[in-house]
Amino acid sequence: MVFVQKRHPGVFVGVATVLVLMLVPGCGSSGSTPGTASGSKSPIKIALITSETGIAAAEFQTSPQGFLARIDLQNADGGVNGHKIVPIVINDQGSLTTVATAVQQAISEGVIGIVSDTPFFFGAYKNAQQQGVPVTGGSFDGPEWGEQPNTNMFASDTGSIDPAYPVNDGIGKFFEAHGGTIVGSYGYGISPSSARSAIGTADSSERAGLKVGVLDTSVPFGGVDFTTEALTAKSKHVDAVYGGMDNDSNFALVTAIQQAGVKLKVADFPTGYEPDIIHTPAWQAVQGVYFTAEFRPTAIPNAGTEQMAAALQKYQQRSPSNFPTYNIYESWLGADLMIKGLELAGKNPTHAAVIKDLRQVKAYTGNGLLPVSIDYSTIFGHNTSESCGWYMQAEENGFVAASQTPICGGNIPGTSTASSS
Numbered sequence: 217m218v219f220v221q222k223r224h225p226g227v228f229v230g231v232a233t234v235l236v237l238m239l240v241p242g243c244g245s246s247g248s249t250p251g252t253a254s255g256s257k258s259p260i261k262i263a264l265i266t267s268e269t270g271i272a273a274a275e276f277q278t279s280p281q282g283f284l285a286r287i288d289l290q291n292a293d294g295g296v297n298g299h300k301i302v303p304i305v306i307n308d309q310g311s312l313t314t315v316a317t318a319v320q321q322a323i324s325e326g327v328i329g330i331v332s333d334t335p336f337f338f339g340a341y342k343n344a345q346q347q348g349v350p351v352t353g354g355s356f357d358g359p360e361w362g363e364q365p366n367t368n369m370f371a372s373d374t375g376s377i378d379p380a381y382p383v384n385d386g387i388g389k390f391f392e393a394h395g396g397t398i399v400g401s402y403g404y405g406i407s408p409s410s411a412r413s414a415i416g417t418a419d420s421s422e423r424a425g426l427k428v429g430v431l432d433t434s435v436p437f438g439g440v441d442f443t444t445e446a447l448t449a450k451s452k453h454v455d456a457v458y459g460g461m462d463n464d465s466n467f468a469l470v471t472a473i474q475q476a477g478v479k480l481k482v483a484d485f486p487t488g489y490e491p492d493i494i495h496t497p498a499w500q501a502v503q504g505v506y507f508t509a510e511f512r513p514t515a516i517p518n519a520g521t522e523q524m525a526a527a528l529q530k531y532q533q534r535s536p537s538n539f540p541t542y543n544i545y546e547s548w549l550g551a552d553l554m555i556k557g558l559e560l561a562g563k564n565p566t567h568a569a570v571i572k573d574l575r576q577v578k579a580y581t582g583n584g585l586l587p588v589s590i591d592y593s594t595i596f597g598h599n600t601s602e603s604c605g606w607y608m609q610a611e612e613n614g615f616v617a618a619s620q621t622p623i624c625g626g627n628i629p630g631t632s633t634a635s636s637s
Contacts, residue, residue, distance in 0.1 A: 260296060260565070262287065262554055263304040263322035264547060265340075266333040270310020275543055279333040280305045281532040282524075282540065282548030286555070288531040289523070296558040297565075303551075312339035319343045328558065329570060331550035332357075333543055341366060350557060350570045353550035354543075359634075362597040368571050372553040372582065373510065373546060375590035378599045380632040383416050386603060386625015387458065387484065388424030390506075394482035396421070396456025400430035400449045402469060403460045404437050412633040413460035413486070421456070423628065429454045439465055442472035450476045457483040467498040470505060484508065489608050489615060490541050502610045506618065509606040511545040511585050516606065516617055520584035524548055549582045556580070587622035602626055 266279040287303045295301055306322060308315035315336040320343060322330050330344055332353035341360045344351050345368050355361040355371035362377035371377065391399060399421040403414030411433035418428045429452030432445060439461075446469075449457070457473060457480055459466040466485045473480065489507035493499060514521045514536065528534040528544070540548070553574070558565050560573035580590045587604035604624035608615040 257298050259302045260299045260558060261302045261304055261325060261327045262329050262331060262551065263306055263318075263325070263327045264331045264333060264550070265306050265308055265315065265318045265322065265337065266543075266547065267310045267336065268305075268307040270308075272310045272335055276333060276335075278541065279543045279547040281528060281534060282544035282546070283331060283333070283551045285524070285527040285531045285534075286548045286551035289527040290555050296555060297563050299558075301555070301558075308334050308336055308340075310336065312336055316340040316343065323347050323349060328565060328567065329554045331547060331554055333547040333550060341369065344368065348567045348571070350554070350567060350574065352553040352557075352574075354546040356546075364597070367575070367596060368567075370553060370557075370574050370592060372549040372580075373586070375580075375592065375595035375600055376598060378597065378627075379634060381412060381416070381634045382599070382627040382629075383419045383423070383631035383633060384603050384625045384627055385420055385423060386623065387417050388420035388422070388426060389625060390484065390607065390623065391421055391456045391458075391482055392424040392426055394456075396426055396482045398427045398429040398452060398454050399456045399458065400445075400452070400454035400473075401428065401432070401458045401460075402430075402435055402445070402465075403433045404439075404465075405434040406437050410460045414458065416633045417458040417460070419631065419633075420625075420628075426456065435461060435465065438462065440468035442469045443476075445469065446472035446476035446478065449473055450478045454478060455481045459483075459485050463488050463493065463498075467501055471498075471501040474501065480504075482506065484607070487542075489513075491538050494614060499610070503612065504610065506607045506609050507615070509608050510542065510587075511549075511582075511605075512587065512622075513606055513608060513615075513617065514539045515608075515615065516620055518584045520582060523583060524585065545585065549585060552582055553580065587624070599627055 264283040267273055267276040284303055287301045291300055306318040308318045319340040329350040332351055335357045338358035338360055345366050351369045352372045355374045355377050359377050359379040360366050361369050361371045362379055401414040401417045403410040414433050418431045422428055430449055459469050470483055484506040486508050489509050512521055514525050525536045557570040557574040561569035575592055578591045578593055588600050588602060602624040604622035606622055607618040609618055
């Protein structure tokens, strides 16, 4: 079992969004658009690899929207150094077999670079590295984004990954600031990253002076029966809850806890900040719950969010009220960073030039979508000095930000949750 690992203001979290390692092999990939290799004024091809179908589709089927909107926006502005960008969308079908095929297809079609917005790229990154193809995108699938010799990989969300996955003090401080005293932290037993996020949250909370009443890393994948867990939480006087699981499990957890009569002071989930849940029966159950947003929400606008929302509306017919989800941010930023590399690589960019020039970028913020600036000349194999994000609280008519500015936490020296993986 594998789960998406999102960078969280308090801890690396396991976003259990449907991802299973016992994958059914798919057959081929889809969505490609023909193009030619880059040359003077000739088109430049960039591939997005994501899961439009299969077990991860619920989370990633809209990923092409961000990728395509960012490229359409760039092409409307003349492309890159006079070159039109030709996007190729390849569906890995939620399979370790077809994600490898997807990378092979992208390379065979002569792409200048690959944008990864898939939880399965860990099964295919070696081919891109061996062929010297630059890769940008989301670092949520595994530690390869910070491991040698993969210096062709540039995480456009976190910069890179510290393979030790150190404990971050942010989530503990957040719980303490909101009145939490005894923590219940939950993760899936079959998922290393989900378990790791629960363990990291418990550790962070203890270091903030809270007690850990429950640390449960044995929840069955996708489980929705939390009757026993809720009674245990009540007996342990839990008043702060964290769930490093998918929406269905997290929502069922908080519902069971409420039904058991547990009076929570604070609850936080790393998934669920999505426009769709406002119109579901779960909305009432999550009133007051906080959801973390790794990227600047459109509800707190700046030039970057306004540019993205306008492009999504113009090119993908996505209404601003239907605010972009995590995966759309990831694909937008992956395309944006790749475009940055192409701009720096000159009139006739090569794989090597894009990699070389991206490694010299010292202040990348995705036009203000990221809460911290990334220095790619120093970040590889490390985390940024602070892990920041926004906490969005569910209220009757929608989500409300706990703060207009991102809330940050720092890594605790000498700690690691990698042994949980």
